Each structure stands twice: as C-alpha cells, then as structure tokens.
Amino acid sequence: MTCLKRVTACLRALLRRSRMERDMDAELQFHVLSYPEDLVRAGLGRDEALRRARMALGGIDRAKEECRDVRGVNLAEGIIEDLRCGLRMMCKNPGFSAIAVLTLALGIGANTAIFSLTNTVILKMLPVPHPEQLVYVDLPNAEQGGGSYGFSYPTYCYLRDHNSVLSGVFAFEEWDRVNVSVGDEAEIATGQIVSGDYYSTLRVRAEAGRTIIPDDDRPGQQSFAAMISHGYWKRRFGLDPGIVGKDIAINGCPFTIVGVTPPEFFGVSVGKSPDVTLPMIAQPQVMPGRSLLDNNTTWWLTVMGRLGPGVNEEEARADLDVSFHHFAPSKMGQLKIAVIPGGRGLSEFRDRFQKPLLALEALVGLVLGIACANVAGLLVARAAARRKEIALRLALGAGRGRLIRLLLTESVLLSGLAGGIGLALGAWMSRLLIDLVSRGQVPIWIDRRVDGRVLGFTAAISILTGMLFGLAPALRITKIDLGPHLKTAGRVSGLARSRFTLGKALVISQVALSLLLVVGTGLFVRTLRNLKTQDLGFKPENVLTFEAAPILIGYQDPRNRQLYTQMIDRIGNVPGVRAVTAARFPELTRGAWEPSITVPGFVPASAETTPVQANIVGPRYFETMGMPLLKGRDFSEQDNLNSQKVVAINEATARLYFGAADCLGRSLSVSGISGQMEIAGVVSEAKYHSLREQALPMLFIPFLQLPEKTPSFLSQMTFYVRTALSPESLAPQIRREVQLVDKDLPIFAIKTLSEQVDESLVRERMVATLSSLFGLLALGLACVGLYGIMAYTVAQRTNEIGIRIALGAQRGKVSWMVLRETSILVIAGIGVGLPITLTATRLVRGMLFGLTSIDPATIACSTVLMLMVASIAAYVPARMASRVDPMVALRYE
C-alpha cells in the first residue's frame, strides 16, 4: 500500500475514531456471541462454551489492539499521547523548561536573523517570472584585477537588434540621486534609466497604470513617460489614487507618471530600489550637456537579457561575442563577452557582504551548538532524577524504541517552542541588523517581509536541534538496569560517578566551541581596532562634509565653477570655520578617475604600471583635510585658468616616476588636459578608497584649472569644512550660506568626516559587534554548563565528601578537589578546541587586518579568559562542597 494511502487511511482512522471503535466492538461482539451458541448447540455447557470462546478469541482487547495496529492508528495516537505527556512534563518543571527554552530561543533566533539576511541578499531569486532564464551580458576587464566595462548605447542597440539567442535584452543604469519635483517641492530620490524593453523582458506588470514600453523609448516623444516604485508612491504621494498621469519634473525635465511597479519588485540590484524609472530616450535632457545616445566612447550601461527557448549560456555567449566584435570600436576589440546567470540580480551589496555574512553564519551556528550542548547537559542531569519513572515504564512493558520516542517528543516540544520564540526574536534581530548595515551613503533597501524559506529554515533547525540534544540523553537513559533503580530511593554513588561521562563530554565540547568563538571575536575586534587606529593620512576630526550636485538643477560649466568658488568663499567667512575646500571624488568612496599620465623622460620598468588615480580638488585641499605637505605648496585661488597649470602628487606617485629624485617643478601631462602641468607640491600618502588599501599613487588637479566644458568633473562636488569646534553645531549656518548662494541647490549627505570613516568600516563593525555578542553568549552558556555539571557532581558525591570530611580532610582540600576537576574539564575542552580553532580561523584570513589567523596574543588571552570563566563557574560548587556537613551527608542516602 503506498505511503500516501497509508497516511490518508491513518488520518481517516484518527478522525472517525469513535465510530471505528463502535464498529469494531459490534463486529467482535457478534462473534463472541455466535461462537458459544454454536458450542452450546454442539453439546457443551454454557459456562464451558463461554470459556472456550474467550480463550479462542485470545482476548478481545488484544484483537482490537491488533486491528488498530493494522489500521495504522497506533502510530498517530502514540505521538499524540507523547505530546500530551511532554507538555505535562514541561509544566511540571517550569524553571527547567524556561531555562532550556530561553537558551534555545536565543540560539535559534540568532540563526534565523542571520539566515534571513543571507537569504535576501545571497539566495533569493528576483521576484519576476522565470528568473532562471535571466542573464547578464558582461564585458570583463581581463587586465587590472577584475571589474567590467559597461556598454555604450549604440553597441547595446546593435546587440539588441542583431542577436538570435535572447528573447529580450535591456540596458539600464542606476543613479543614487536625482532631483524630483512635484509642483514646487523638490526632493532627492534614487532613480534608474532603462531601455524600452526593460519591463517586457522582465515580464513585470504594473500595479497601477502601465509599464514603460518600447514605444516610450522612441525619439519624438511629446512628454516622457516615467514609472515610480510602490515604496515611493507610498512615501511621497501617500498612495494617491490619481497617481497615473501625474506630472513631475526630474532634474528639471518634465515627465508624466504612467504607472507604479508592484511592491515586491525592486529592480534587478539587490539592496537598491530605484524610486523613479525613466526611458533611455530622456537621457540627454536629464543629464544636460552630455548626450550619450550616439556616443560610442562612453561605456556606462549594464545589459541583461532573457535566454530564448532552448538556448544555453554558452550558445548565447558565442552569438553575442560575434555581434559585439562586428560593431565594437577597435579599442574594445580585445575584450570578450561573458554571459553570467542573472536570476539573483547583480548586487554590490552582496559582493561586499557575502564573506562577513558567511562568517557570521558559522559563528551563529556555533552558538546554537553550544546552546544545544547546554540543554542536553540539563536534560542528562534531569534524566537522572527520572530514573525511577523510566525504570517503571520499562518494567511495565514499554519498548525501548517507544521510550526513546517519548523522550525525543519532549525534546522536540521544547525546541519547537523555542523555535516559535526564536522566530519572533530573529525577525526583530534581523531588523536591527539591517538598520546597522544600511547606515551609509545610500540607504540599503532590503525586503523585510518574512520569507517562506526563512520559516522553513527555522522550523527545520528547531526540530533538528530537538533531536540533536535529545537523542544522546534518551539513548543513555533507556539503557539502565531495572533492578537497582526500582529498589533504591535515591542515589547510588558508585554508579553515578562513571555514569557521567556524557555530561562531561558535553561540557568539554561546549568549552571547545566557546574557545573558537572567543578567539574569533578577539580576531575581529582587533582587526577593527587596527583599522581604526592606523594613520589615515588625513585628520578626520572636526571636519564637516556634504555633497552638492548642481547638475540636478541644470547647472553647466562655467556656472559650476562660479558656484563652487562662491560657496567656498561664503562658508569660509562663517565664524568658527578654519578652512573649506571641495573635491570631486570624496574620501573613502569608490569613485576615481584614472587618466594616463605621461612624464617626459620616464620609461616604465615593466608593462605593468600601477595605475595612478586622480582627484579634482579645490584650493587649500591639503590644509583642510590635514594631509601633511612634504614639499612645495598647497593649491590656492590663484591657481586658475590664467596661471600656470599645476598638480600635486603624493609620495607613491613621486616614487613611481621619479624615484628618490626631487620632483618639484618637473612637468607631466594628463590625458584629457592639454599642456604640461607643473608639480607644485608633494603630500604624504593617505587612504583614499578604503582603510585596507596600501599606498595608492594619487594625483591632484585644481578644479579651477580644468579646461572648459569637462562636464562630468564639475557636475557635483563634495565639500569639506574644518571647524574650530564641533562641526555639527555649524551645520545650520553653513546650510544657510549655501542657500544664500542658490536657494534651490540640492545638498545632501551632511555628516562629519569621522562618521564617514566609521561608515566605511560598517562590515568590520558589524562582524566585530555581533561576534562579541555571540562570544559573550557562548561564554555565558559555557559558564552555566560548567556550573551545572560541577554542582551536579558535588550533589552526587555528597556522601563521599561527607566521609572524607569526617575522616579528617580539610575543607580547603575539598574545595580544591572540585576546582581541580573543573580545571581538568576546561583544559580538556581547550585541548580539543585549540586545533579546531587553529584550523577554522584560517578560513577567515581574508577578513583580518594587521594580524594573522593564529595570532598568539589573541589565543593566549582567550585561553586565560576561559580559565577565568571556569573558576567563576566552579566557585559556588566548590563552596558547596566545603560546606558539607558530614553528619547530614552520612545520614542522607
């Protein structure tokens, strides 16, 4: 009979139980009456007939039992019975149950939180139909350490029109900031620009109105179409039902909203959710001064497509590669197309956080393991108290398997309850985590709704946990000898001693795992400290920074320059401001310009030259940032279009091109800027993009000296204001000065430079904070576990201790005995844990900074910490042991 049939029969039997019972009763009753009648008819006496009948039928109840077994009811009923028994047990020991459930809930909750984040960021597919068909068309940069090029718009169009392998292909680019005005109110929002077939390829339907279609992307539009996200509809328009057809202006250009995307759709980048989406045809209007639609030299678009039926990635790659090389300019000729599965979306967030998340998963799994060991230890200790009950059950005929099932049901009940609490706890914790992680330049958008996968995960680990910590004690306890336990009223000391190796093994494993966690925490915390205390090359204290993007309100060269100069002037006059400057590429962000530098007389030693990056900065940049000048001078207002072109370089660049020779006054030229530029100053090295980088060569160009009409370099600027006292207190005044220059100018990302430094360390901070929490939790659990087992041992051996004291042992020696036993346990735990730690920490080598994975100082400190924890745990039991009154101990059996 198939499994399914069995299960349905079982369920049916359960539900109609009473009717079934009555039926069975009636049927057997008929038999019980008919048989004796026949016997009587055959000549037997009535009593004899009845006796024979009963004997022959073998006991009606037994027959019924067998019938029930055949029906499959027994299993289900047994489990229900076990559940009821388990619940009763839990209520009888509320203290024990509470501790166990709480311990497990913490472990399960932490796991749920981390997994929920991992699920959203790493595992989930995009919320579109058939995401597995989506692919990225990539143009990887084979040379300098990875990264890829985008596509130019004409190349994308060519690929779109000349391929036979993709059923749909679209291009898009995301923008962190666009200026969206509704009526008179302007606000900064996130946006993306897409080709006309974006939504049709993704097969996304609008929640209200319609999506952008290829027709919206053709030249000659009367008014441009735009779509907004559901979140933006809620946030800015209050779910206005008249949203479709509303007129808005984006970066000054008029658009009409044609539709709203559904709430679960967020584009194709995990971690971002563009508020507005515009068609590609609007690009020249929205980015004034730079039309990229006919431009085949700017490679800026990301391209994705949906594989056609029956096409695999390799075929698509080959076809697209051929098309690409037909059309691409020779400069891009040596690049090859790659086709990458895109079902999960591309995600910068994922790339940055994948490793830390996996490390956290491991840590949190360890915590759960320790919690399990703890609860198992509790169960084992309590099982000893239930010995009589178990012995009785066994004696009454319960099979060992049946008993194990009973005990396991209790464990799973405990862990199931803990799982329920853990789910709520985990949801709360993951919200905290997301908040911690999204404090940054651009807020991270992560779908917070509880996913089915997360629920399934929580359920699964709850049940597994229950089985894990319940199995060993259940197996152990049902192996007992019936005799001694039914007879003795209490404890039998000799037996108890050897019996406790399971409990000891559990504690040793707890100590080992805790050691791993504590060492891990130590490594991560020290990494964070190393990163924060190193010399940054600039002084972040007392500096206020903000970004201004005049391009969003239509500024072009030369108005830009005037604007910036005026802003620097006015802010400089605010009392309390010591210096103010600006830079195109802010500190500790990813942006940079990599021009080719030509130094007359310099021949590169090898084909591989370290790329020199360049930043466009304002006057007194180095003074404001606190970057020490080694030679020469800082930029000033005199360095403008009428004076000699100058640059400043840092030590690394000087070493690269000039060795140890003096370079002040030497000339070089930079691609894109005509004429020779003179080196006016040399500054010391600093961190420009990330706190982990080493010695990047850098070049600085004053923005006032940029040739006319170099639009992208002047489109926005980050300002730095060094103040005498607290930067935040001057923020309102500075804002006012900026508004006096231009009241519509959008400024944002107002923060102090120290906050910026902290933000760049968000991953390390997250890992260090969480692992400290987990480490503390683990230590606490290990401490409790140690205490539990030592207290239990002392209680078991009260008899023996009493005898020792009666025979003259000093109390001090007795305490020492307990301490010695605890130390043995801990040292064993450390002995087991150390090799595991040394191997495991190698896995996180890449995340560390300034120390190796087997850093001796960290390991030594962790070991000492464990020993201290041990002595704390042993303190109370040791005192208990020393206080044993021999008279009481000897009398009490």
Added chain:
Amino acid sequence: MGNQLELLQGTLDMLILKAVSLGPLHGYGILLRIQQISKQRLEIQQGSLYPALYRLEDQGWIASVWGESENKRKAKYYSLTPAGKRRLRTEAENWNRMADVIAGILSTTPEEV
C-alpha cells in the same frame, strides 16, 4: 478434530479470499466456511482472523457492508471485490507453482543429483 495442519504464513489471506469468493459472509461465517470446505482438517486461530480481515479490507480486496444475520443480529458482511478476485487468482497460481517446485525437490532421488 483430527490432526490440525499448521497454517503457513500468508496463506490465511488466500483462504479468506477464497471463502468470501463463494458468497458474502461475516467474520464468524468465514471461520466456519474455511473449516467446512477443508473438511474439518483446518481450524483458523480466531484471534488472527479479524486483523487479517481489516488488512484485506484496507488493501481493497474485500468490501464490507453492515447487515443482519440469520438470528437478527447486526453483523458485518464481507464480499470479494474485482481486484480481490484478480488477487485470488494470482495467489492461487503462485501457490500451485510453489507446490510443484517443492514437490519436485522432495521427490529427487539420489541418482538424479
């Protein structure tokens, strides 16, 4: 009742199916019929009858219906289903084949080995 042959495992099901194939019967009646058609050489353990009946019903080879017995008592009558008929045929064939094989083995003389 003479020498009772011990019933081989699994043959009880076959016997019940055969008994029921001759006409619908209640549990006790099945017992009696098997005894009758075996000419009193076979007596079924009464305790093992009902579990076997339930098992056969679960597997769909017999169907039950409540009815009235000769002496006006409520009793459950079992009858053979078409699937049961097929099952009986297959089981009978297997049994006969098995009996042939075993008979062949048992009648082997030393010379034939």
